[in-house]
Amino acid sequence: MSKTILSVDDSASIRQMVSMTLKKAGYDVIEAVDGMDGLAKTKGREIHMIITDLNMPKMDGITLIQKVRTDPKLKFIPIIMLTTESQAEKKQQGKSAGATGWIVKPFKPDQLLGVVKKVLR
Numbered sequence: 001m002s003k004t005i006l007s008v009d010d011s012a013s014i015r016q017m018v019s020m021t022l023k024k025a026g027y028d029v030i031e032a033v034d035g036m037d038g039l040a041k042t043k044g045r046e047i048h049m050i051i052t053d054l055n056m057p058k059m060d061g062i063t064l065i066q067k068v069r070t071d072p073k074l075k076f077i078p079i080i081m082l083t084t085e086s087q088a089e090k091k092q093q094g095k096s097a098g099a100t101g102w103i104v105k106p107f108k109p110d111q112l113l114g115v116v117k118k119v120l121r
Helices: 012-024 035-042 061-069 088-097 109-119
Strands: 004-008 028-032 049-052 079-083 101-104
Touching: 004 012, 004 035, 012 028, 012 109, 028 035, 035 049, 035 061, 049 061, 049 109, 061 079, 061 088, 079 088, 079 109, 088 101, 101 109
Parallel strands: 004 028, 004 049, 049 079, 079 101
Antiparallel strands: none
8 A cells, every 4th residue: 555645835836746756656645735725635534644835825834733743643644844944943843843854945856755765664
């Protein structure tokens, strides 16, 4: 059975690139356009990992992580921040919220897959 990854980003081109990269590697991908959409798409599905942007309308990535971490079924799944933000303060906010890792955009497909494989053993 292949693992399912939820990709949450308000940029259609980033979602497409993440999705293409992961699908080529054999993962199932669910796409969401912002944190609220992402949270809604976790309901009733088995999600193995979330890759989320930080800055999005409606609900940002930090709030999404905080909400996911309160759900007993999703509490321990890996969450990777994929964002243009690289300041230590933002990374600390992500880590405090429960992010597992951080990738700065633009990313290389191999870099993304390397992180996914390492975290999704």
